[in-house]
Amino acid sequence: MADMRPEQEFFEFLEAGRFMIQRCRDSGHHIFYPRVAEPMSGSSNLEWVEASGEGVVYSVTHISQKPPTPSYNVALIDLAEGPRMMSRVDGIAAEEVKIGMRVKARVVRENDKAVVVFEPA
Amino acid sequence: MKDSFPRGQVAVVGAATYGMGEAPGFQNVELAASASVRALAQAGLQPKDVDGLFIVTMDDTLVGLTFAEYLGIQPRFTDNCRTGGSSFQIQATIAALALAAGQCDVVLIAYGSNQRTTSGKLVQSGRASPWEAPYRPMNPITSYALAAARHMHQYGTTKEQLGEVAIAARQWAQKNPDAFMREELTMEGYLSARTISSPLGVRDCCLVTDGAAAVVMVRADHARDLVKKPVYLLGAAAETTHREIANMPDLTLTGTARAAKRAFAQAGVKPGDIDVVELYDAFTINTILFLEDMGFCPKGEGGRFVSGGRIAPGGELPVNTNGGGLSCVHPGMYGLFTIVEATRQLQGICGERQVPDAKLAVAQGNGGVLSSEAVLVLGTEETL
Numbered sequence: 001m002a003d004m005r006p007e008q009e010f011f012e013f014l015e016a017g018r019f020m021i022q023r024c025r026d027s028g029h030h031i032f033y034p035r036v037a038e039p040m041s042g043s044s045n046l047e048w049v050e051a052s053g054e055g056v057v058y059s060v061t062h063i064s065q066k067p068p069t070p071s072y073n074v075a076l077i078d079l080a081e082g083p084r085m086m087s088r089v090d091g092i093a094a095e096e097v098k099i100g101m102r103v104k105a106r107v108v109r110e111n112d113k114a115v116v117v118f119e120p121a
Numbered sequence: 122m123k124d125s126f127p128r129g130q131v132a133v134v135g136a137a138t139y140g141m142g143e144a145p146g147f148q149n150v151e152l153a154a155s156a157s158v159r160a161l162a163q164a165g166l167q168p169k170d171v172d173g174l175f176i177v178t179m180d181d182t183l184v185g186l187t188f189a190e191y192l193g194i195q196p197r198f199t200d201n202c203r204t205g206g207s208s209f210q211i212q213a214t215i216a217a218l219a220l221a222a223g224q225c226d227v228v229l230i231a232y233g234s235n236q237r238t239t240s241g242k243l244v245q246s247g248r249a250s251p252w253e254a255p256y257r258p259m260n261p262i263t264s265y266a267l268a269a270a271r272h273m274h275q276y277g278t279t280k281e282q283l284g285e286v287a288i289a290a291r292q293w294a295q296k297n298p299d300a301f302m303r304e305e306l307t308m309e310g311y312l313s314a315r316t317i318s319s320p321l322g323v324r325d326c327c328l329v330t331d332g333a334a335a336v337v338m339v340r341a342d343h344a345r346d347l348v349k350k351p352v353y354l355l356g357a358a359a360e361t362t363h364r365e366i367a368n369m370p371d372l373t374l375t376g377t378a379r380a381a382k383r384a385f386a387q388a389g390v391k392p393g394d395i396d397v398v399e400l401y402d403a404f405t406i407n408t409i410l411f412l413e414d415m416g417f418c419p420k421g422e423g424g425r426f427v428s429g430g431r432i433a434p435g436g437e438l439p440v441n442t443n444g445g446g447l448s449c450v451h452p453g454m455y456g457l458f459t460i461v462e463a464t465r466q467l468q469g470i471c472g473e474r475q476v477p478d479a480k481l482a483v484a485q486g487n488g489g490v491l492s493s494e495a496v497l498v499l500g501t502e503e504t505l
Contacts, residue, residue: 063259086252
C-alpha cells in the first residue's frame with residue numbers, strides 16, 4: 001500500500017537531516033504537522049516538499065530554571081510556507097528572542113534524536 | 122445557520138461544593154459524591170431520582186459508569202465529556218437539550234479531585250505530543266504564556282495589567298470563607314513573584330487544590346415545585362478551535378468570542394445586561410482574553426479594562442466573585458465551579474461577596490490550552 005504514513009515518514013526524513021513538510025497538489029497549500037489528508041478539504045493528494053526553513057517568531061516565552069542552569073525559550077514560528085510550529089531559537093540568549101524576528105531552520109541532534117530548531121536569519 | 126436553544130426551559134435547582142482547598146484522605150469519586158448529595162438535598166432529591174448523569178474526573182475515562190455504580194443508580198443518560206475544564210459547560214448544554222427533549226428528567230453534573238493532597242501538582246490529562254515534547258514546554262503554563270506574550274506585543278498589554286487581574290481575584294477571595302488563598306496580594310508582591318514561563322509568574326497561575334462541585338438541573342415546571350429560586354439556563358454555546366497552542370489560529374482571539382455571541386443571542390441579552398461574570402481564570406491572561414471575547418470591551422482593550430479595580434469588589438463589573446481559579450479553588454478542572462458561583466449569586470446567597478440584585482450571570486468554561494470554550498447565560502425568574 002502506497003498511502004503516506006505521515007508522522008513516521010516525517011521523522012525518517014528528519015533523521016536523515018531533512019526538514020520536510022507536506023503540500024496539497026490540489027490547493028497548493030502547505031501542511032504542518034503532517035497528516036493523511038489536508039485540513040478542511042480532506043484531500044489526500046499530498047506530496048512531501050523540502051521546507052524553505054525561513055520563518056518569523058510569532059510568539060516566545062522564556063522558561064526559568066534553577067540557577068545556574070540558564071533559562072530556555074519556547075517559540076511559535078510562522079513558516080514562510082504558511083503553517084505555524086512550536087520550536088526554539090538557538091544561537092542567542094533566550095531573553096534576546098523577540099516576536100517578529102526572522103529565523104532560519106536547522107536540524108540538530110538532541111538526546112539521540114533529530115530536532116528542528118531555528119537561528120536568527 | 123439555525124442555532125436554537127430551549128431558552129428558560131431548564132433550571133438549576135441545586136449547586137454545591139465540597140472539600141474546597143485541601144481534602145486529605147478522600148478519593149475523587151468520594152469528593153464528587155459528597156458534593157452531589159448536598160446539591161441534590163437542596164432540591165429535596167436523592168441519587169435515586171437522577172436519570173441523567175454527567176461527570177468528569179482526571180483519572181478515570183469511564184467515570185460515568187463508575188459514578189453511576191457508586192451512587193447506586195442506572196441512568197437513562199450518562200456522559201463523561203473530555204474537553205478539559207469546559208466539559209461542564211458542555212455537559213450543561215447537552216443536559217438542557219436532553220431534558221427539553223424528555224430524554225431524562227433529573228440531571229446531576231459532578232466533578233471531584235484530590236490532586237493537591239495526592240500529587241501536589243496539576244494532573245496532566247493529555248498525551249505527550251511529538252510536535253511539542255522536544256522543545257520542553259511547561260504545559261499548560263507555556264501555552265498560555267505564549268498567548269500572553271503575543272497579546273502584550275500586539276496590544277501593549279502590561280505585566281501590571283495582568284497583576285490587576287490577580288489582585289482583583291484575591292480581593293474577592295478575601296470575602297469568601299471557602300477560598301483557599303485569602304492573604305492580601307499587593308502589586309509589589311505580585312511583581313516580585315517568581316517567573317515560571319515569561320511573562321507569567323507564580324501569581325499569574327491558578328491554584329493547585331482539591332475540591333468538588335455538583336449541579337442539579339431539571340425542567341422549569343418541575344424546578345418551581347422543588348425550590349423557591351430556580352436559576353434558569355437562557356443560552357449555552359461551545360466552540361472548539363484547536364488542541365495544541367501552535368494550531369490556534371490567532372493567540373489573541375479565543376473560541377469564547379463565537380460561543381458568547383451565540384449564547385447571548387439565544388438568551389436575548391447583550392454584555393451590558395450581565396450583572397456578574399464567572400470565567401475560567403486558569404491564568405491571568407484568560408480573564409483579559411475572555412472579557413474581550415465576550416464583548417465587555419473591544420479586542421485589545423482588556424488590560425486597560427481590568428485596571429483601576431473595575432472587576433474587583435466595588436468595581437463596575439464583578440468578575441469571579443468567589444476568587445476564581447487564581448485565589449479560590451482549582452482542582453485540575455474549574456469549569457463547574459463557575460456554574461456553582463453564578464447560581465449562588467443569582468440565588469442571592471453569597472453573603473459578603475453578594476452582587477446586589479444580580480439577575481443575569483455568565484458562567485464561562487475553558488478547556489485545553491484556550492482550545493475549547495463554552496459560555497452559559499443564567500438568569501433569575503425575572504429574566505424569563
